[in-house]
Amino acid sequence: DKGGWSSFMAKEVAEQPDAVANTLRGRIVDDAVVVPELAAFGDEALAGIRRIVIIACGTAAYAGMTAQYAIEKWARVPVTVELSHEFRYRDPVITDDTLVISISQSGETMDTLMAVKYAREAGARVISICNTQGATIPRESDAVVYTHAGPEVAVASTKAFVAQITALYLFGLHLARVRGSLSVEEQAEQVRELVAIPAKIATVLESSATVAQLAHWMADTRAVLFLGRHVGFPIAMEGALKLKELAYIHAEGFAAGELKHGPIALIEPGQPVFVVVPSPRGSATLHPKVVSNIQEIRARGARVIAIAEEGDAAVLPFADEVVRIPLAAPLFEPLLAVVPLQIFAMELSIAKGLDVDQPRNLAKSVTVE
Numbered sequence: 001d002k003g004g005w006s007s008f009m010a011k012e013v014a015e016q017p018d019a020v021a022n023t024l025r026g027r028i029v030d031d032a033v034v035v036p037e038l039a040a041f042g043d044e045a046l047a048g049i050r051r052i053v054i055i056a057c058g059t060a061a062y063a064g065m066t067a068q069y070a071i072e073k074w075a076r077v078p079v080t081v082e083l084s085h086e087f088r089y090r091d092p093v094i095t096d097d098t099l100v101i102s103i104s105q106s107g108e109t110m111d112t113l114m115a116v117k118y119a120r121e122a123g124a125r126v127i128s129i130c131n132t133q134g135a136t137i138p139r140e141s142d143a144v145v146y147t148h149a150g151p152e153v154a155v156a157s158t159k160a161f162v163a164q165i166t167a168l169y170l171f172g173l174h175l176a177r178v179r180g181s182l183s184v185e186e187q188a189e190q191v192r193e194l195v196a197i198p199a200k201i202a203t204v205l206e207s208s209a210t211v212a213q214l215a216h217w218m219a220d221t222r223a224v225l226f227l228g229r230h231v232g233f234p235i236a237m238e239g240a241l242k243l244k245e246l247a248y249i250h251a252e253g254f255a256a257g258e259l260k261h262g263p264i265a266l267i268e269p270g271q272p273v274f275v276v277v278p279s280p281r282g283s284a285t286l287h288p289k290v291v292s293n294i295q296e297i298r299a300r301g302a303r304v305i306a307i308a309e310e311g312d313a314a315v316l317p318f319a320d321e322v323v324r325i326p327l328a329a330p331l332f333e334p335l336l337a338v339v340p341l342q343i344f345a346m347e348l349s350i351a352k353g354l355d356v357d358q359p360r361n362l363a364k365s366v367t368v369e
Protein backbone atom coordinates (compact mmCIF):
# COMPACT_ATOMS: atom_id res chain seq x y z
CA ASP A 1 0.00 0.00 0.00
CA LYS A 2 1.49 3.32 -1.11
CA GLY A 3 -0.41 5.14 1.63
CA GLY A 4 -1.37 8.04 -0.61
CA TRP A 5 2.11 8.49 -2.09
CA SER A 6 2.66 8.52 -5.87
CA SER A 7 5.17 5.67 -5.62
CA PHE A 8 6.64 3.27 -3.08
CA MET A 9 9.94 5.05 -3.50
CA ALA A 10 8.45 8.44 -2.57
CA LYS A 11 6.90 6.83 0.49
CA GLU A 12 10.12 5.08 1.47
CA VAL A 13 12.21 8.23 1.04
CA ALA A 14 9.78 10.02 3.36
CA GLU A 15 9.99 7.21 5.89
CA GLN A 16 13.74 7.66 6.43
CA PRO A 17 13.48 9.54 9.75
CA ASP A 18 11.48 6.60 11.13
CA ALA A 19 13.84 4.04 9.59
CA VAL A 20 16.72 5.55 11.56
CA ALA A 21 14.73 6.13 14.76
CA ASN A 22 13.35 2.57 14.75
CA THR A 23 16.81 1.11 14.15
CA LEU A 24 18.13 3.01 17.18
CA ARG A 25 15.29 1.97 19.46
CA GLY A 26 16.26 -0.26 22.40
CA ARG A 27 19.96 -0.07 21.55
CA ILE A 28 21.01 2.99 23.54
CA VAL A 29 21.35 2.81 27.31
CA ASP A 30 22.35 5.95 29.26
CA ASP A 31 24.17 7.58 26.33
CA ALA A 32 26.05 4.38 25.49
CA VAL A 33 25.36 1.88 22.75
CA VAL A 34 24.45 -1.61 23.90
CA VAL A 35 23.11 -3.73 21.07
CA PRO A 36 21.52 -6.80 22.73
CA GLU A 37 22.20 -9.01 19.69
CA LEU A 38 25.91 -8.15 19.86
CA ALA A 39 26.04 -8.69 23.61
CA ALA A 40 24.60 -12.16 22.93
CA PHE A 41 27.29 -12.75 20.29
CA GLY A 42 29.84 -12.14 23.05
CA ASP A 43 31.60 -8.94 24.01
CA GLU A 44 34.75 -10.88 24.76
CA ALA A 45 34.78 -12.33 21.26
CA LEU A 46 34.23 -8.86 19.84
CA ALA A 47 37.07 -7.40 21.90
CA GLY A 48 39.44 -9.99 20.40
CA ILE A 49 38.73 -9.14 16.79
CA ARG A 50 41.74 -8.00 14.79
CA ARG A 51 40.16 -7.28 11.45
CA ILE A 52 36.72 -6.67 9.97
CA VAL A 53 35.68 -7.47 6.41
CA ILE A 54 32.36 -6.04 5.27
CA ILE A 55 30.69 -7.81 2.36
CA ALA A 56 27.67 -6.54 0.42
CA CYS A 57 26.47 -5.51 -3.05
CA GLY A 58 25.14 -2.30 -4.57
CA THR A 59 23.71 0.23 -2.18
CA ALA A 60 24.39 -2.03 0.80
CA ALA A 61 28.10 -1.97 -0.14
CA TYR A 62 28.02 1.84 -0.14
CA ALA A 63 26.52 1.72 3.37
CA GLY A 64 29.50 -0.46 4.31
CA MET A 65 31.99 1.92 2.70
CA THR A 66 30.43 4.81 4.59
CA ALA A 67 30.59 3.01 7.93
CA GLN A 68 34.19 1.92 7.37
CA TYR A 69 35.33 5.44 8.28
CA ALA A 70 33.38 5.48 11.56
CA ILE A 71 34.18 1.92 12.70
CA GLU A 72 37.92 2.40 12.17
CA LYS A 73 37.91 5.77 13.86
CA TRP A 74 35.91 4.67 16.87
CA ALA A 75 37.04 1.07 17.41
CA ARG A 76 40.57 1.26 15.92
CA VAL A 77 40.16 -2.04 14.08
CA PRO A 78 41.11 -2.26 10.39
CA VAL A 79 38.02 -2.52 8.19
CA THR A 80 37.88 -3.41 4.51
CA VAL A 81 34.78 -3.43 2.35
CA GLU A 82 34.34 -5.85 -0.52
CA LEU A 83 31.70 -6.66 -3.03
CA SER A 84 30.43 -10.12 -2.07
CA HIS A 85 30.94 -11.53 -5.58
CA GLU A 86 34.58 -10.39 -5.69
CA PHE A 87 35.44 -11.48 -2.15
CA ARG A 88 34.47 -15.08 -2.62
CA TYR A 89 36.37 -15.77 -5.81
CA ARG A 90 39.78 -14.38 -4.95
CA ASP A 91 40.92 -16.75 -2.21
CA PRO A 92 40.87 -14.09 0.53
CA VAL A 93 42.91 -14.44 3.71
CA ILE A 94 40.49 -15.27 6.51
CA THR A 95 41.79 -15.92 10.00
CA ASP A 96 39.83 -16.84 13.10
CA ASP A 97 40.21 -13.31 14.44
CA THR A 98 38.54 -11.93 11.29
CA LEU A 99 34.97 -10.76 11.74
CA VAL A 100 32.86 -10.68 8.60
CA ILE A 101 29.87 -8.35 8.51
CA SER A 102 27.36 -8.90 5.73
CA ILE A 103 24.85 -6.23 4.79
CA SER A 104 21.68 -7.03 2.89
CA GLN A 105 18.27 -5.40 2.90
CA SER A 106 16.51 -8.48 1.55
CA GLY A 107 18.70 -11.05 3.25
CA GLU A 108 18.33 -13.10 0.06
CA THR A 109 21.02 -11.71 -2.25
CA MET A 110 22.71 -14.83 -3.60
CA ASP A 111 26.16 -13.25 -4.01
CA THR A 112 26.17 -12.17 -0.37
CA LEU A 113 24.69 -15.44 0.88
CA MET A 114 27.40 -17.45 -0.88
CA ALA A 115 30.09 -15.12 0.49
CA VAL A 116 28.72 -15.55 4.02
CA LYS A 117 28.80 -19.35 3.70
CA TYR A 118 32.30 -19.19 2.27
CA ALA A 119 33.55 -16.97 5.11
CA ARG A 120 32.12 -19.26 7.78
CA GLU A 121 33.58 -22.34 6.19
CA ALA A 122 36.95 -20.59 6.20
CA GLY A 123 36.66 -20.03 9.96
CA ALA A 124 35.36 -16.47 10.26
CA ARG A 125 32.42 -15.50 12.40
CA VAL A 126 29.71 -13.59 10.59
CA ILE A 127 27.40 -10.87 11.84
CA SER A 128 24.68 -9.87 9.40
CA ILE A 129 22.90 -6.57 9.07
CA CYS A 130 19.52 -7.32 7.53
CA ASN A 131 16.13 -5.69 7.08
CA THR A 132 14.03 -8.81 6.57
CA GLN A 133 13.12 -10.94 9.56
CA GLY A 134 13.83 -14.62 9.08
CA ALA A 135 15.55 -14.24 5.69
CA THR A 136 18.17 -16.73 4.52
CA ILE A 137 21.35 -14.70 5.21
CA PRO A 138 20.51 -14.11 8.90
CA ARG A 139 19.83 -17.83 9.29
CA GLU A 140 23.31 -18.60 7.94
CA SER A 141 25.03 -16.10 10.27
CA ASP A 142 26.39 -16.24 13.82
CA ALA A 143 24.44 -13.13 14.81
CA VAL A 144 22.11 -10.65 13.18
CA VAL A 145 21.46 -6.99 13.82
CA TYR A 146 18.19 -6.10 12.16
CA THR A 147 17.59 -2.73 10.61
CA HIS A 148 14.03 -1.72 11.38
CA ALA A 149 13.35 0.26 8.22
CA GLY A 150 10.10 -1.60 7.54
CA PRO A 151 9.43 -3.38 4.24
CA GLU A 152 11.19 -1.76 1.28
CA VAL A 153 9.24 -2.34 -1.93
CA ALA A 154 10.76 0.02 -4.51
CA VAL A 155 13.70 -1.53 -6.36
CA ALA A 156 15.90 1.44 -5.51
CA SER A 157 17.10 1.13 -1.95
CA THR A 158 16.65 4.27 0.16
CA LYS A 159 15.39 3.87 3.70
CA ALA A 160 17.26 0.58 4.05
CA PHE A 161 20.50 2.46 3.24
CA VAL A 162 20.17 4.99 6.07
CA ALA A 163 19.05 2.20 8.40
CA GLN A 164 22.11 0.12 7.42
CA ILE A 165 24.47 3.00 8.19
CA THR A 166 22.67 3.48 11.50
CA ALA A 167 23.04 -0.20 12.41
CA LEU A 168 26.72 -0.18 11.42
CA TYR A 169 27.31 2.94 13.53
CA LEU A 170 25.63 1.20 16.45
CA PHE A 171 27.94 -1.74 15.83
CA GLY A 172 30.97 0.59 15.73
CA LEU A 173 30.02 2.27 19.00
CA HIS A 174 29.22 -1.04 20.70
CA LEU A 175 32.62 -2.33 19.60
CA ALA A 176 34.36 0.85 20.76
CA ARG A 177 32.74 0.45 24.18
CA VAL A 178 33.81 -3.17 24.63
CA ARG A 179 37.31 -2.38 23.38
CA GLY A 180 37.59 0.77 25.50
CA SER A 181 38.75 2.78 22.49
CA LEU A 182 36.44 5.76 23.15
CA SER A 183 35.93 7.57 26.44
CA VAL A 184 32.47 7.62 28.00
CA GLU A 185 32.12 11.26 26.96
CA GLU A 186 33.23 10.56 23.38
CA GLN A 187 30.67 7.77 23.14
CA ALA A 188 27.94 10.02 24.51
CA GLU A 189 28.84 12.68 21.94
CA GLN A 190 28.41 10.24 19.04
CA VAL A 191 25.17 8.92 20.52
CA ARG A 192 23.80 12.48 20.70
CA GLU A 193 24.68 12.97 17.02
CA LEU A 194 22.99 9.72 16.07
CA VAL A 195 19.82 10.45 18.01
CA ALA A 196 19.54 13.87 16.34
CA ILE A 197 19.62 12.39 12.82
CA PRO A 198 15.90 11.58 12.30
CA ALA A 199 14.84 15.20 12.88
CA LYS A 200 17.64 16.43 10.61
CA ILE A 201 16.58 14.07 7.80
CA ALA A 202 13.06 15.44 8.22
CA THR A 203 14.48 18.94 7.67
CA VAL A 204 16.24 17.82 4.48
CA LEU A 205 12.98 16.29 3.24
CA GLU A 206 11.18 19.60 3.75
CA SER A 207 13.48 21.29 1.25
CA SER A 208 13.12 18.58 -1.37
CA ALA A 209 11.18 20.84 -3.76
CA THR A 210 14.41 22.59 -4.86
CA VAL A 211 16.02 19.31 -5.91
CA ALA A 212 12.82 18.17 -7.60
CA GLN A 213 12.77 21.36 -9.68
CA LEU A 214 16.39 20.88 -10.61
CA ALA A 215 15.66 17.35 -11.80
CA HIS A 216 12.80 18.52 -13.99
CA TRP A 217 15.08 21.14 -15.59
CA MET A 218 17.65 18.45 -16.27
CA ALA A 219 15.42 15.82 -17.88
CA ASP A 220 17.50 15.88 -21.09
CA THR A 221 20.84 15.47 -19.37
CA ARG A 222 22.99 12.68 -20.81
CA ALA A 223 25.55 12.28 -18.04
CA VAL A 224 25.94 13.41 -14.46
CA LEU A 225 29.05 13.26 -12.29
CA PHE A 226 29.15 13.09 -8.50
CA LEU A 227 32.14 14.08 -6.39
CA GLY A 228 32.73 13.49 -2.72
CA ARG A 229 35.56 13.07 -0.31
CA HIS A 230 35.97 11.02 2.89
CA VAL A 231 32.44 9.85 3.83
CA GLY A 232 31.13 11.95 0.95
CA PHE A 233 32.86 9.57 -1.49
CA PRO A 234 30.55 6.56 -1.00
CA ILE A 235 27.65 9.00 -1.04
CA ALA A 236 28.79 10.26 -4.46
CA MET A 237 28.81 6.67 -5.72
CA GLU A 238 25.40 6.02 -4.21
CA GLY A 239 24.01 9.16 -5.88
CA ALA A 240 25.37 7.91 -9.20
CA LEU A 241 23.92 4.42 -8.72
CA LYS A 242 20.48 5.86 -7.93
CA LEU A 243 20.58 7.94 -11.12
CA LYS A 244 21.69 5.02 -13.30
CA GLU A 245 19.03 2.67 -12.08
CA LEU A 246 16.13 5.12 -11.92
CA ALA A 247 16.73 7.54 -14.78
CA TYR A 248 18.94 5.40 -17.07
CA ILE A 249 21.46 8.22 -17.22
CA HIS A 250 25.16 7.60 -17.33
CA ALA A 251 26.47 8.62 -13.93
CA GLU A 252 29.76 8.21 -12.09
CA GLY A 253 30.77 8.91 -8.53
CA PHE A 254 34.38 9.93 -7.90
CA ALA A 255 36.56 10.68 -4.93
CA ALA A 256 37.18 14.41 -5.29
CA GLY A 257 40.90 13.85 -4.78
CA GLU A 258 40.97 11.72 -7.95
CA LEU A 259 39.85 14.55 -10.23
CA LYS A 260 43.33 15.47 -11.41
CA HIS A 261 44.21 11.81 -11.87
CA GLY A 262 41.82 11.49 -14.77
CA PRO A 263 38.14 12.35 -14.36
CA ILE A 264 38.64 16.10 -14.81
CA ALA A 265 39.10 15.35 -18.53
CA LEU A 266 35.37 14.63 -18.62
CA ILE A 267 34.47 18.19 -17.68
CA GLU A 268 33.14 20.23 -20.56
CA PRO A 269 30.84 23.25 -20.64
CA GLY A 270 27.42 22.46 -19.17
CA GLN A 271 28.42 19.13 -17.58
CA PRO A 272 26.34 18.75 -14.38
CA VAL A 273 28.42 17.80 -11.36
CA PHE A 274 27.03 17.19 -7.89
CA VAL A 275 29.57 17.87 -5.17
CA VAL A 276 29.09 16.63 -1.62
CA VAL A 277 30.91 19.31 0.35
CA PRO A 278 32.33 18.41 3.78
CA SER A 279 31.52 20.67 6.70
CA PRO A 280 33.87 23.69 7.07
CA ARG A 281 33.70 23.27 10.87
CA GLY A 282 34.03 19.52 11.08
CA SER A 283 36.49 18.99 8.23
CA ALA A 284 38.66 22.10 8.33
CA THR A 285 41.36 20.46 6.19
CA LEU A 286 39.13 18.82 3.60
CA HIS A 287 36.59 21.59 3.10
CA PRO A 288 38.98 24.01 1.33
CA LYS A 289 40.28 21.18 -0.86
CA VAL A 290 36.77 20.33 -2.06
CA VAL A 291 35.95 24.02 -2.59
CA SER A 292 39.07 24.28 -4.73
CA ASN A 293 37.92 21.21 -6.73
CA ILE A 294 34.67 23.06 -7.34
CA GLN A 295 36.63 26.06 -8.62
CA GLU A 296 38.65 23.84 -10.94
CA ILE A 297 35.64 22.20 -12.55
CA ARG A 298 33.68 25.46 -12.66
CA ALA A 299 36.56 27.10 -14.54
CA ARG A 300 36.12 24.37 -17.18
CA GLY A 301 32.42 25.07 -17.52
CA ALA A 302 30.87 22.47 -15.20
CA ARG A 303 27.44 23.19 -13.83
CA VAL A 304 27.98 22.66 -10.11
CA ILE A 305 25.28 21.56 -7.70
CA ALA A 306 26.75 21.65 -4.20
CA ILE A 307 25.29 19.72 -1.29
CA ALA A 308 26.61 21.86 1.55
CA GLU A 309 26.06 22.52 5.19
CA GLU A 310 23.72 25.30 6.25
CA GLY A 311 25.72 28.53 6.50
CA ASP A 312 28.71 27.36 4.40
CA ALA A 313 29.25 30.55 2.38
CA ALA A 314 32.52 29.43 0.72
CA VAL A 315 30.64 27.48 -1.95
CA LEU A 316 28.34 30.33 -2.95
CA PRO A 317 30.57 32.13 -5.47
CA PHE A 318 31.28 28.93 -7.43
CA ALA A 319 28.17 26.76 -7.27
CA ASP A 320 25.26 27.14 -9.68
CA GLU A 321 22.92 25.60 -7.14
CA VAL A 322 23.34 24.91 -3.45
CA VAL A 323 21.29 22.31 -1.63
CA ARG A 324 21.52 22.81 2.12
CA ILE A 325 21.80 20.14 4.80
CA PRO A 326 21.62 20.78 8.56
CA LEU A 327 24.78 20.88 10.67
CA ALA A 328 26.07 17.49 11.80
CA ALA A 329 29.43 16.03 12.82
CA PRO A 330 31.36 14.85 9.71
CA LEU A 331 30.70 11.13 10.12
CA PHE A 332 26.96 11.79 10.26
CA GLU A 333 26.72 14.00 7.17
CA PRO A 334 26.21 11.03 4.77
CA LEU A 335 22.86 10.28 6.41
CA LEU A 336 21.73 13.76 5.36
CA ALA A 337 23.62 14.33 2.09
CA VAL A 338 22.27 11.16 0.48
CA VAL A 339 18.65 12.32 0.71
CA PRO A 340 18.75 15.09 -1.95
CA LEU A 341 20.57 12.67 -4.28
CA GLN A 342 17.81 10.05 -3.87
CA ILE A 343 15.15 12.68 -4.54
CA PHE A 344 17.03 14.01 -7.55
CA ALA A 345 17.18 10.54 -9.15
CA MET A 346 13.54 9.84 -8.34
CA GLU A 347 12.36 13.14 -9.78
CA LEU A 348 14.46 12.80 -12.90
CA SER A 349 12.93 9.37 -13.44
CA ILE A 350 9.46 10.90 -13.08
CA ALA A 351 10.40 13.78 -15.42
CA LYS A 352 11.39 11.19 -18.05
CA GLY A 353 8.10 9.35 -17.58
CA LEU A 354 9.77 6.19 -16.27
CA ASP A 355 8.59 3.66 -13.70
CA VAL A 356 10.23 4.80 -10.46
CA ASP A 357 9.43 1.68 -8.47
CA GLN A 358 10.26 -0.88 -11.13
CA PRO A 359 13.21 0.24 -13.27
CA ARG A 360 13.89 -1.84 -16.35
CA ASN A 361 16.03 -4.98 -16.13
CA LEU A 362 16.19 -4.93 -12.32
CA ALA A 363 14.71 -7.09 -9.57
CA LYS A 364 14.27 -6.07 -5.94
CA SER A 365 16.40 -8.89 -4.76
CA VAL A 366 19.00 -10.63 -6.85
CA THR A 367 18.62 -14.28 -5.98
CA VAL A 368 20.88 -15.66 -8.68
CA GLU A 369 24.65 -15.30 -8.86
Ligand code: M6R
Binds near residue numbers: 057108158245366
Ligand atom coordinates in the same frame (compact mmCIF):
# COMPACT_ATOMS: atom_id res chain seq x y z
O1 M6R B 1 18.92 -6.86 -0.65
P1 M6R B 1 20.34 -6.37 -0.73
O2 M6R B 1 20.58 -5.23 0.23
O3 M6R B 1 21.35 -7.48 -0.52
O4 M6R B 1 20.53 -5.83 -2.19
C1 M6R B 1 21.78 -5.36 -2.61
C2 M6R B 1 21.68 -4.65 -3.94
O5 M6R B 1 21.18 -5.52 -4.92
C3 M6R B 1 20.78 -3.42 -3.86
O6 M6R B 1 21.22 -2.51 -2.89
C4 M6R B 1 20.73 -2.70 -5.22
O7 M6R B 1 21.98 -2.16 -5.54
C5 M6R B 1 19.64 -1.62 -5.20
N1 M6R B 1 18.76 -1.77 -6.34
C6 M6R B 1 20.18 -0.23 -5.18
O8 M6R B 1 19.20 0.75 -5.16
